[in-house]
Amino acid sequence: MTPVTPTQSTDVRNDALRMLSNGLYVLTACVEDTLHAATVSWISQVSFQPPLVLVALRRNSHLAQAVRQAHRFAVNILGTEQEALAEQFFAHLAIPGEPADLAGYAFRSGPGRCLLLTDAAAWLECRLAAELPTPGDHHLLLGEVTGAGIRRRETPLVLWNTPWCYGGLRET
Numbered sequence: 595m596t597p598v599t600p601t602q603s604t605d606v607r608n609d610a611l612r613m614l615s616n617g618l619y620v621l622t623a624c625v626e627d628t629l630h631a632a633t634v635s636w637i638s639q640v641s642f643q644p645p646l647v648l649v650a651l652r653r654n655s656h657l658a659q660a661v662r663q664a665h666r667f668a669v670n671i672l673g674t675e676q677e678a679l680a681e682q683f684f685a686h687l688a689i690p691g692e693p694a695d696l697a698g699y700a701f702r703s704g705p706g707r708c709l710l711l712t713d714a715a716a717w718l719e720c721r722l723a724a725e726l727p728t729p730g731d732h733h734l735l736l737g738e739v740t741g742a743g744i745r746r747r748e749t750p751l752v753l754w755n756t757p758w759c760y761g762g763l764r765e766t
Contacts (some may be wrong), residue, residue, distance in 0.1 A: 612754075613754070615752060615754065616635040616636060616752065616753040616754075617635065617637065617671065617672070617750045617751060617752055617753070618633060618634075618635055618672050618680045618751045618752070618753055618756070619633070619634055619635070619637055619669050619670060619671055619672060620632070620633055620634075620669075620670040620672065620679065620680070620683050620711055620714065621633075621634045621637075621649065621651075621657060621661075621667055621668070621669055621670070622667065622668045622670065622696075622701075622708060622709035622710075622711075623657070623660040623661045623663075623664040623666065623667045623668075623708070623709075624664055624666075624703075624707055624708065624709060625660050625663045625664050627690055627691060627692070628660075628688050628689065628690045629687075629688070629689045629690075629693065629696060629709055630656065630657055630660040630661075630664075630686065630687065630688050631683050631686075631687045631696055631697070631709065632655075632657045632683050632684075632685070632686040632687065633680045633681070633683040633684050634649065634650075634651065634657075635753050636649065636650035636651075636732065637649050637650075637669060640736070644738050644739075645738065645739040646723065646736055646737065646738055646739065647669065647718065647720060647736075647737050647739060648726075648734060648735070648736055648737075649661075649667070649669075649734075649735045649736075649737060650732040650733070650734055650735075651732060651733050651735060652731065652732055652733075653730075653731050653732060653733055655686065656686045656688060657686050658733045658735070660688075661722060661735055662722065662725070662735075664722075665721065665722045666706045666707065666708055666719070666720065666721055666722060667708060667719075667720050667722065667735075667737060668704060668706075668708035668709055668710055668717055668718065668719050668720070669717065669718040669720065669737075670709075670710065670711040670714035670716075670717050671714055671715050671716040671717060671718070671750055672714055672715060672750065672751040673714075673715035673746060673748040673749065673750060673751060674748065674749045674750070674751050674752075674755070675748075675751075676713070676714075676715070676751055677751065677756055679699060679711070679713060679714075680751060680756075682697045682698070682699070683697065696709065696711065699711050699712075699713055700712045700713065704717070704719045704741055705719065705740075705741055706719045706720075706721065706740055706741060708720075710743070712745075714745065715744070715745055715746045715747075715748050715750065716742070716743060716744040716745060716746075717741075717742065717743050717745075718737075718739050718741070718742050719739070719740050719741035719742065720737030720738060720739055720740060721737065721738045721740050722735060722736075722737055723736045723737060723738040724736040
């Protein structure tokens with residue numbers, strides 16, 4: 595994620611792509627004894643039956659590798675007042691062992707051994723169902739929702755309402 599500044603030069607494609615609605619989530623996975631977490635924004639529901647979500651993760655990211663190895667992941671859905679929580683996980687976090695917290699935030703292990711942040715407004719626990727081929731710079735991972743919970747009914751944190759951006763075309 596990067597802050598948006600009015601002086602950045604962009605073309606209309608960047609501006610239009612950045613207007614797509616994207617929430618901010620903390621995606622977690624557990625590989626053996628290492629906990630992985632990072633803030634992500636490209637997640638979408640793609641099926642009712644079975645319930646599926648599509649997650650786009652950078653092709654060379656440690657998080658994509660962790661999800662692939664774990665075959666499971668959790669999507670921690672953030673509320674509008676949780677920018678600080680989102681920012682804490684901008685850089686991929688990998689913590690070995692059994693820590694008491696995750697970057698200062700309490701968590702519990704879900705039924706599928708996914709990390710669920712107890713401060714998140716809601717969560718989805720997913721089984722990796724497929725990885726879809728793409729010519730792009732992000733992996734497309736399809737997750738079957740195997741568990742879910744809502745801790746607080748509130749408006750989700752949306753990228754547009756923050757000082758950050760993720761999307762559009764990279765400037766070269």
